[in-house]
Amino acid sequence: NAGVTQTPKFQVLKTGQSMTLQCAQDMNHEYMSWYRQDPGMGLRLIHYSVGAGITDQGEVPNGYNVSRSTTEDFPLRLLSAAPSQTSVYFCASSSLAGTNTGELFFGEGSRLTVL
């Protein structure tokens, strides 16, 4: 059972570089989301999607782009990395009913360092 798969697990970037964090789920979940986790700030919602072709902004969307061309995949793009984007990133998915019951399924996280 793969669940939610995030890649890469670790990445070091230089300021101004671009990259994409990949997220894939095999549970046919409509809802997918990206969070960043920083010490003392909990998990902050970056972007989320309730189905293929539908995305919306969360609490901290600036500097990040997303797309949802398929139900399974929800990549997060950093167009021009900045040191402030150094963080641990989590992808999470759920059925739409599950968003009301808190049953989020999380990936293992991606630790990004921007120098």
Added chain:
Amino acid sequence: AQSVTQLDSHVSVSEGTPVLLRCNYSSSYSPSLFWYVQHPNKGLQLLLKYTSAATLVKGINGFEAEFKKSETSFHLTKPSAHMSDAAEYFCVVSLLYSSASKIIFGSGTRLSIRP
């Protein structure tokens, strides 16, 4: 703004004594509320959930939480702390907007257990 506030960033208790982790929410809608736990270098696990059924909710590992609408609170408690309870705890609110939900995390409370 609709959000969730965890009142303590760090709580330290002795093993065998009660645990209280405080959470207040603000929402114009009837919220669904949850507690998640994250052990060091591990992923996030759903501890318990409130979805407008019973106001006293029991979760895993002996934890429970009570939804108090008049106080807009959803505090997490455990009668007797165990060393294995040392972790970061997140209060989470699911905000329903028509058919879509955002899931917002609090800033977290780090629970330390003294021998």
